[in-house]
Amino acid sequence: MxxxxxxxxxxxxxxxxxxxxxxxxxxxxxxxxxxxxxxxxxxxxxxxxxxxxxxxxxxxxxxxxxxxxxxxxxxxxxxxxxxxxxxxxxxxxxxxxxxxxxxxxxxxxxxxxxxxxxxxxxxxxxxxxxxxxxxxxxxxxxxxxxxxxxxxxxxxxxxxxxxxxxxxxxxxxxxxxxxxxxxxxxxxxxxxxxxxxxxxxxxxxxxxxxxxxxxxxxxxxxxxxxxxxxxxxxxxxxxxxxxxxxLSNTPMVKYFKFLNFWSSQPDFMEVVQNSWDEYTEGNAMYIMQQKLKKLAHCLSSWSKNTIGNVFDRVMDMENNIKHAEAAYDQDNTDSNRTNLHALYAEQIR
Structure with missing residues (x-):
């Protein structure tokens, strides 16, 4: 075939x-x-x-x-x-x-x-x-x-x-x-x-x-x-x-990443404004560097506390679908098929 x-x-x-x-x-x-x-x-x-x-x-x-x-x-x-x-x-x-x-x-x-x-x-x-x-x-x-x-x-x-x-x-x-x-x-x-x-x-x-x-x-x-x-x-x-x-001798480096959907959150601009308004001493380049560093930290903390780990959500959905696929592969009943397709639809919507 x-x-x-x-x-x-x-x-x-x-x-x-x-x-x-x-x-x-x-x-x-x-x-x-x-x-x-x-x-x-x-x-x-x-x-x-x-x-x-x-x-x-x-x-x-x-x-x-x-x-x-x-x-x-x-x-x-x-x-x-x-x-x-x-x-x-x-x-x-x-x-x-x-x-x-x-x-x-x-x-x-x-x-x-x-x-x-x-x-x-x-x-x-x-x-x-x-x-x-x-x-x-x-x-x-x-x-x-x-x-x-x-x-x-x-x-x-x-x-x-x-x-x-x-x-x-x-x-x-x-x-x-x-x-x-x-x-x-x-x-x-x-x-x-x-x-x-x-x-x-x-x-x-x-x-x-x-x-x-x-x-x-x-x-x-x-x-x-x-x-x-x-x-x-x-x-x-x-x-x-x-x-x-x-590779055991390669160090892990964690970088800040800006997520585009943050800007659509109702309190996003407030977080940015509050962080940026904090007083910092020094020359212009130092002030800019410190403000950006502080803003990155504030946005990361705000996202973690108010939105949660978006990557964990992706992994949770992937795991749910993995288990549903395994169930359907082992027992291809209509109920298992319906459940699997419902999860597919939820993931790609």
Whole structure:
């Protein structure tokens, strides 16, 4: 049965090295979907984003880059893989392939370099052979930490599929052999067991783990902790995937961020005025610096006390949807489906 891609999403977040979103999503122009992407990017402090199968001409890449607030972007030759990143990183294209985009990533502050291959594999097994061959050739030239991640459009074993016809191992051998040749290990995951659903009801419903993160031994040596998390699908057919990789010697820095919706709150101007009117001694530049510092502190405290942590709200909603999706995946009753779709609607409104 042909698995038609409707909407796929993967978030890969290397923390604090690369905080990445790889989002396979049909119709990136959808306001609800794009708004969710921006919320997730801010919540997880992402600094590297990739769209997969955006169903938008690559000429629009820089429009979305500006909307997210990044300064750098590129796409692969097919226009089906977009990568966007901020100024913390310098990225160089190593191979521009129709089914993957491989980059050398340089983290400017720590001077650490590593390779990332963003995969968007073809549906038919015969068409994926070129992908496996390309990755195997890359293994001959890449030295150091390397991760291959994204939508491989194939599972590794029968336990990664639920529903439909029984999986035949022969369909997975090319993929498995390629990962073995490249010295890749599965990063595992936290969350729901499957990353793709065909969206059918009752007996025709099929679920698979098509999206994953693989990495070599050097990657594990460089990063002290690697965690892949399956976030909710939110109405799509693929789960968002969040990868966190911690570099133990990289310090955490917390920056002040102004949230645009603050200005629409009724007491916003009063908080600003009261903070700005406080007397400060010194020369003009010192006074300005101190007033801005004080204002940032006042706005952060005011937001925390009167509005609450907006990022916690996003995470709470994501967790509620994750549990609802898991319940529906295990027991696809009408009540579970109704509950899940109600949560989807609440999230994107």
């Amino acid at each position: 042909r698995e038609r891609k409707r909407e796929e999403k993967t978030i890969t977040h290397f923390f604090p090295m690369i905080n990445t979103i790889i989002w396979n999503i049909r119709g990136v122009n959808s306001k609800g979907a794009f708004d969710r992407l921006i919320r997730l990017a801010r919540t997880h402090k992402t600094s590297f984003i990739s769209f997969q199968e955006p169903f938008v001409n690559s000429s629009r890449l820089h429009y979305f880059r500006r909307k997210i607030g990044f300064n750098n972007a590129t796409s692969n030759c097919s226009g089906k893989i977009w990568c966007l990143w901020d100024d913390n990183y310098s990225c160089t294209i190593v191979e521009d392939h129709i089914q993957h985009l491989t980059l050398q990533v340089h983290h400017i502050m720590s001077q650490v370099k590593f390779h990332v291959s963003i995969v968007y594999a073809k549906i038919k097994a015969s068409n994926r052979k070129d992908l496996w061959g390309s990755l195997s050739q890359l293994n001959q030239q890449i030295v150091g930490p390397w991760s291959i991640m994204g939508n491989f459009n194939v599972i590794m074993e029968s336990s990664e599929k639920k529903g439909g016809r029984r999986h035949r191992l022969s369909r997975s051998l090319d993929f498995i052999n390629c990962m073995v040749d490249c010295g890749m290990k599965d990063a595992g995951y936290v969350g729901n067991d499957y990353t793709w659903c065909n969206g059918r009801r009752k007996m025709k419903r099929i679920l698979k783990r098509l999206d994953r993160v693989m990495y070599n031994d050097k990657w594990f040596e460089e990063f002290s902790n690697v965690t892949a998390r399956h976030l909710p699908r939110t109405g799509a057919d693929h789960n968002t995937m969040l990868l966190k990789c911690t």
